[in-house]
Amino acid sequence: MNRGKQFPYLNRELSWMDFNGRVLEEAFEKENPVMERLRFLGITASNLDEFFMVRVAGVKAQIHSGYKTPDISGLTPEDLILRLTRKIRTFTEQQYTALHRSILPALRKEGVRFCTPAELNAKQKQFLSDYFHKILFPVLTPLAVDRSRPFPILSNKSLNLAVRLKNSEEENMFALVQVPSILSRFLQVPDPEKKIFVLLENVISDKIKELFGMYQIEACSPFRLTRNSDLEIDEDAEDLLTEVQKSIKKRKRGRPVRLELLQNCDPEIKEFLVETLDLKPYDIFEVPGPIDLTYLTKFASLPGYDHLCFTPIKPVNPPAAFWGYEDIFQAIREKDRMVHHPYESFQCVVDFVRRAADDADVLAIKQTLYRVSGHSPIIGALIRAAENGKQVTVLVELKARFDEENNINWAKKLEQAGCHVIYGLSGLKTHCKILLVVRREEDGIRRYLHMGTGNYNDSTAKIYTDIGVFTCKEPYGVDASSLFNVLTGYSRPPEYRRFIVAPHGMRSFFHRMIQRETENAQKGLPSGITAKVNSLIDPEIIQLLYQASQAGVPIRLIVRGMCSLIPRLPELSETITVHSIVGQLLEHSRIFAFENGGNPKIYMGSADWMPRNLDRRVELVFPIEGEELRKRAFEILEIMLADNVNTRIMQPDTNYLLVSRRGKAAVNCQTLFASKARKSVAELKKSEEIKLLVPIRDADSAKLQK
Structure with missing residues (x-):
């Protein structure tokens, strides 16, 4: 194309x-x-x-x-x-x-205020002075900048004070003081009535003379540098882990791309910083403060x-899908299960891994990890599984941007515990979310599977909206084994039964599905596309959507972030709407629905409609099957499209406008999903209580008397 x-x-x-x-x-x-x-x-x-x-x-x-x-x-x-x-x-x-x-x-x-030291009373100033001498002063390191002491390499995003001083010969001199990030940026000072806070840089500025006692302080101005932090990784290196570690160190020394200064910054300090750092006018941003x-x-x-x-959205635990089941494997054997986070607790995923780690019949666990939390219970369960003698294979994506160090640390711990750790494929990031448990049962080997739209991260699962599906259906298990074989060995990409996997088959899949809707519309058959993604910037997908719209296909898009498609343009995208939901929670799930001539199909997965997801990552999209799960998946889309609290709609001029609520009841999809999750569990709980109160029948009573 x-x-x-x-x-x-x-x-x-x-x-x-x-x-x-x-x-x-x-x-x-x-x-x-x-x-x-x-x-x-x-x-x-x-x-x-x-x-x-x-x-x-x-x-x-x-x-x-x-x-x-x-x-x-x-x-x-x-x-x-x-x-x-x-x-x-x-x-x-x-x-x-x-x-x-x-x-x-x-x-x-x-009753909450931010103040400068000058605005405080004598008692509060003394409190700040005590804090400075007892806590701050021992931590601070004033750095002179002169011929013998060059301008230091300042940490990316660190907040610093630039100080202009004069010596006894009235010569300008410069020094730097880094505001310690290890201490809280804001300090509460005692006050009987109000909550008063002072920023750390203001405390240091107020006491700056005590750091340079032999010099006259002419000016003191805070500033902050942002550096180029996009890693350049040689993926052909023999040791990828070592190569990523080297690149992380380079990140700290990346070229400055932004200098933030206060609008009233001392002109000589500004000139000194701009010249020393070799910055262009478009690199400099002067702000009212605080920086x-x-x-x-x-x-x-x-x-x-x-x-x-x-009001916090508290997950229900256990979710309705697993209510009343102590054995998670039994629940999945009975039917596929869907969970919607964070309305339903991510704990069921953690419990799945923990149960697998301790179950004597579980032979192997295989999992992909892209971003995990700092104290991940899933990592702990995988380590325990390896210690229990199970075959544990974990693909840890070392190239997950800004999570590289965290992932390196986890990879080392997993290896030390005896897990097989894979670092991904050369040239590709592994972004798919999949967990496979191989279990020995009476009727043979059974594969249990969790597939999701979000990371195996128990922290972000509290604020990101994502969907996960549990299944043990054979076609999915076979596909999962094939996918892991591709990730861990030299296997050729197979013909998957259910999975759609990037980079080899996903672009062509979406092309086919969109083109089919276009053809159906041209034939007068039912047609329609509904997609929820984080970003839509792929030129080929956008061109296909334009062509579908020109054929009359109704297209409803929910795109939280970047959207390069422009809707409602005459004779090009008149049938396309673009919704963006920004609310209490971060919308993260990816869902794709196609009318398919009156036989609707719906899919979920890890991929956005971006070139990197379709061509340069290992991504997974899977169909939602079974009437119960399909009904729920379609309902999730419809509720999000009905939102008129968190939703803005993209206009033909590319601006976004809030949905008009005139004459309509407020629909907040996020609080509605939370309410529905609570209601489902409450109904199950009530049903359980009613069962406990059922009286013994006469026939049962007669048996008891015998």
């Missing part, structure tokens, strides 16, 4: 900024509790950090190398960096508008402020 610019296509970086803008809108939303608004603001800041470290860094690297070819949206790297910089500057202004004009005033009404809003996420999680947060 022609990859040239043959159709409207929104640049992916600009589309990503639009997504982060939708998150920022939640920080402005006065209906959201104030601590949640702070949390959303902190999320936009950490999102933007990663965007600079990878995507902006990539564009600047293209410029540095002289690359001038326009992308599919028609923009050269120079064009894009200018548009991006303008968009990011506007976005940054909106971040600080949200903080200073909306959120901080709302916090003050709740680095990512701390707001931690601040929003402080204990004692539950009344200023969303």
Whole structure:
């Protein structure tokens, strides 16, 4: 298919900024509790950090190398960096508008304030002074910068103070002080009535003279560097683990791609930093302050402020799918089971691995791990399984961006416990989510399987929406064994019975399914496509969707993040709608439904509609079969499409507008899913209680008397 610019296509970086803008809108939303608004603001800041470290860094690297070819949206790297910089500057202004004009005033009404040392009373100033001398002073390391002491390599995203001093000869001198990240960024000072907090950099600035007693302090300005952190890994290296470790070290020394300064920064300090770091004007971002809003996420999680947060969505445990079953294998043998996280607890997945680790009849466990938590119970169960003599094979993806160090540590522990650890395939990231348990039973070997849309991460499973399916049906088990053989050995990709696997068969599968809907519409047969993904930027998929729309196929898309397709364009995409759901939880599941001429089919899996997922990753998409599971899967899509609280709809001009609720009851799909999960368990519990109260029948009574 022609990859040239043959159709409207929104640049992916600009589309990503639009997504982060939708998150920022939640920080402005006065209906959201104030601590949640702070949390959303902190999320936009950490999102933007990663965007600079990878995507902006990539564009600047293209410029540095002289690359001038326009992308599919028609923009050269120079064009894009200018548009991006303008968009990011506007976005940054909106971040600080949200903080200073909306959120901080709302916090003050709740008795919570951020102050500078100058605003405190004598007793509070003494508290800060004691903290500085007892805690801060021993940790701080002032670094002079002169001919004998060059500018140090500052850690990526670290917050620092640049100090301009004068010696006895009235000469300008410069020094740096890093704000220690090991200590809390915010410090609460005693106050009988209000909750008062002071930022750590303000405490250090207030006492900066004590670090440079022999010099006159002329100015002290905070600043922060963001570096290029996209790893370059030689996947042909003999030892991939060592190669990744080397690349992680290089990340800390990556070229600066952003310098954040305060708007009232001392001009000579600014000149010193810009010249020393060899920065371009588009690398410099001056903000009202404070610099680095990512701390707001931690601040929003402080204990004692539950009344200023969303009512937490608490998972039901056990979920309805496993209610009343002590033996998880028995439950799966009876029928396939579906769980919807975090409305239904991820604990059932953890229990599945734990039970397999301790079950004497389990012979082998095979699992892929992309991102896991810092204290993963699943890793612990896999280690115990190996210690119990089971054959344990784990594919740990070392190249999972920004989780490389965590995954290396887990890989080493798994190897030490006797697990077979695979680091993935050369040139491909293994992103599929699959867990296979091989068990010996009376009628032979049976394979139990969990397939999901999200990572085996018990921490993110509390805030990411994902779906998992348990089955022991033979076609799925055979496919799972074949897939693991491809991952661990030299097996050729097989003809799968149920699985759709990237990179060898997934692109062609989606092409066929979309083209079939186009043909059905042309024949007058029922047609329709509904897809939920995190990102939609693949040019070929977009072109096929445009063609399907031109044939009259109704297309409903739920795309949380980047979307390069433009809906509702006359004679091109008139039948396409694009919904973006941004709410209390992060939408992460991927679901694909096709009308199929009146015989609807629905699939779930790990893949987004992006070139990397379809061509450069090992991904898994699987069909949902059985009337009960299919009904539930379709219902999940319909509820999300009915959401009018968290949903924004993309317009033909690429802007997103909130769904109008005029005259309609509020539908929040996330709280509705939570309510349905609770209701299902409550009904099962009630049914169980009724059974316990059934009176003994006469016939039974007669038997008892005998």
